[in-house]
Amino acid sequence: MIIAANLKTNFTRSKTQAYITEIENFLIKKANTQKVLVFPVASSLIKHTGKLTIGAQNAHPAFNGAFTGEIAQEQLDEFEIKTILIGHSERRHIFGETQEEIVKKFNYYKDLLYKIVYCVGEPLDKREAGHDKMMSYISKQYEGIDTSYKKLIIAYEPVWAIGTGLTPTLKDIEFIHKELKEKSLAPLLYGGSIKVTNAKEVLELKNVDGILVGSAALYAKHFCTMIQFAQDLEK
Ligand code: 13P
Numbered sequence: 610m611i612i613a614a615n616l617k618t619n620f621t622r623s624k625t626q627a628y629i630t631e632i633e634n635f636l637i638k639k640a641n642t643q644k645v646l647v648f649p650v651a652s653s654l655i656k657h658t659g660k661l662t663i664g665a666q667n668a669h670p671a672f673n674g675a676f677t678g679e680i681a682q683e684q685l686d687e688f689e690i691k692t693i694l695i696g697h698s699e700r701r702h703i704f705g706e707t708q709e710e711i712v713k714k715f716n717y718y719k720d721l722l723y724k725i726v727y728c729v730g731e732p733l734d735k736r737e738a739g740h741d742k743m744m745s746y747i748s749k750q751y752e753g754i755d756t757s758y759k760k761l762i763i764a765y766e767p768v769w770a771i772g773t774g775l776t777p778t779l780k781d782i783e784f785i786h787k788e789l790k791e792k793s794l795a796p797l798l799y800g801g802s803i804k805v806t807n808a809k810e811v812l813e814l815k816n817v818d819g820i821l822v823g824s825a826a827l828y829a830k831h832f833c834t835m836i837q838f839a840q841d842l843e844k
Pocket residue numbers: 615697766770771772773774800801802803821822823824825
């Protein structure tokens with residue numbers, strides 16, 4: 610399975626290094642075979658060879674240039690980063706990234722054969738508008754995306770579940786994942802308030818190929834526990 614940590618805007622470079630070392634040591638010690646991805650802050654990116662893979666949370670779709678405040682391919686190349694998170698709801702809603710801009714990023718990094726973790730998910734008002742409206746909202750986030758791209762991983766993250774401690778019911782997750790699998794056969798992760806206490810039951814669900822964890826992943830031990838759950842399930 611795929612177990613991913615989105616560190617968002619947390620940790621310094623040295624804390625990130627210590628975090629990565631702790632996870633890497635865990636994977637080696639336990640001979641863990643899960644696919645583990647860690648997305649640090651841009652200023653904490655490092656070149657890492659080992660069992661876990663480091664990815665970028667965001668990057669501009671260009672090699673380099675006049676894009677104040679951004680990083681782009683050149684800065685990722687420096688650390689041999691070949692994995693990127695695209696379309697996270699915090700980018701869509703806090704920074705106002707449009708589907709058009711997201712598609713540009715997707716296509717740019719797809720052409721470079723990056724592994725892309727592509728995030729979709731509905732805000733609360735869309736969920737409350739009923740199933741059909743919710744699914745049509747999510748469908749729009751698939752527009753322009755090559756859903757058969759070989760290095761695509763999709764993460765379903767309901768916006769209202771992110772950082773709130775709220776989650777859909779297990780039945781809901783299973784149901785939505787089944788529908789999303791009809792749009793793409795890419796591995797499908799669930800994200801949104803995953804903790805040590807609920808990770809196992811979510812990982813056990815049909816059509817859940819892994820998890821994308823935010824706040825709970827900041828505790829290396831908790832993140833390792835979740836990786837171990839996945840290993841024990843041997844899906
Ligand atoms: P939380 O696990 O903090 O809810 O965040 C999930 C997320 O946004 C991962 O990308």
